[in-house]
Amino acid sequence: MALSARIQNAVIAGLAALALGMSAFAVWSVGRPHPSLQGGTGVTGTPAAAGDDDAATSSAPPDSDVATETGGDSDQETVEPTETAEPLDASVGGWVRAWQGEADLLVIGDGYSHLPSQWVQLWAAGLGGQRPVQIHHWGEAADVAFNDPIVLSDTGDAPLTVWSASRAGSTIAAAAQRYDRFVSASTEPDAVLVSMGLSSANEDIPAGLDALVAEVDDEVPVLVMVGPEALYQPGVGDAILSWAQDNNDRVAVVDLRIVAPANPTAEQWARAFQQAVDQG
Incomplete structure (x- = not known):
């Protein structure tokens, strides 16, 4: 059945209105950015709400991870610098410097140094010109303690105590x-002198010597002293010198055969030892 003219006109008018509306929407939307290009902002261009995950991500500073590592995070542990011990100076000069201040010097000796009339005490007395010096000799009879001190000098500063742990034989x-x-009978020494070989x-x-030096604290x-000529059995002095040279990272050595007369007196031995120490 044919539509009436009124109905046809109404349909045409409706289609025209729809077309006009679509044209208006197209014109309005031309200047609007695509939602995928809006970067987490609202329609008006203001920042998105605080709960928007994309907005929170985009607003974080690009270097925030670096700032967390270097910037005083309260949960990060502070690494304290570690103290390292100074390396041992295994030279004659290093040995001397170890007892220049107030100090204790331990002498490990034998029958050439166990009496007050022998070279160790005479040498120690020579140090008393500028500082207080006293010496303890080992009580050989009981073999458990040092004897009372012998005061060799009481002038000056930086007192030196010599513990002569020398035993005959x-x-x-x-x-x-x-x-x-x-x-245990004295104190932890600041330096050790080894004068052995007679027996x-x-x-x-x-x-x-390996066993003896192993007992001494590493610091x-x-x-080690090689005694003057003609005092030891053949080969003893050479064996001591060879061992000391092989262990020069741990011990220093002086060879009195170079500076002392053969078979010296106690006074000559004491002077020769000081000369060798001075020459380093």
Whole structure:
């Protein structure tokens, strides 16, 4: 059935209105950015709400992770610098410097240094011109403690105490076995002097020196002395010197055969030792 003219006109008018509306929307939307290009802002261009995850992500500073690592995070542990011990100065000069201030010097000796009339006490007395010096000799009879001190000088500053742990007939190995006893009866030394060899002709000298020096704290300087010519059995002095040279990262050595006369007096021995120390 044919539509009436009124109905046709109404349909045409409706289509025209729809077309006009779509044209108006198209014109309005031309200047609007696509939602994917709006970057988390609202329609008006203001920042998005605080709860918007995309907005929170986009607003974070680009270097925020670096700032967290370097910027005083209260949860981050502070690494304290570690103190390292100074390396041992295993030279004659380092040994001397170890007892220049107020100090305790331990002498490990034998029958050439166990009496007040022998070279160790005479040498120590020579140090008393500028500082107070006293010496303790080991009580050999009881073999458990040092004797009362002998005051060699009482003038000046920086007192020096010499603990002469010398025993007649002592081998190097026997001294190593008694080292803890010497220290317990005195104090932890600032430096150690080893003057051995008189009774060591029949012992394994390198093994004995290994054992003795192993007893000394690693931070304590050790000076090994080779006694003057004609005082030891053949080969003893050379064995001591060879061992000391092989262990020069741990001990210093002076060879009195170079500076002392053969078979010296106690006074000559004391002077020769000081000369060797001065020459370094």
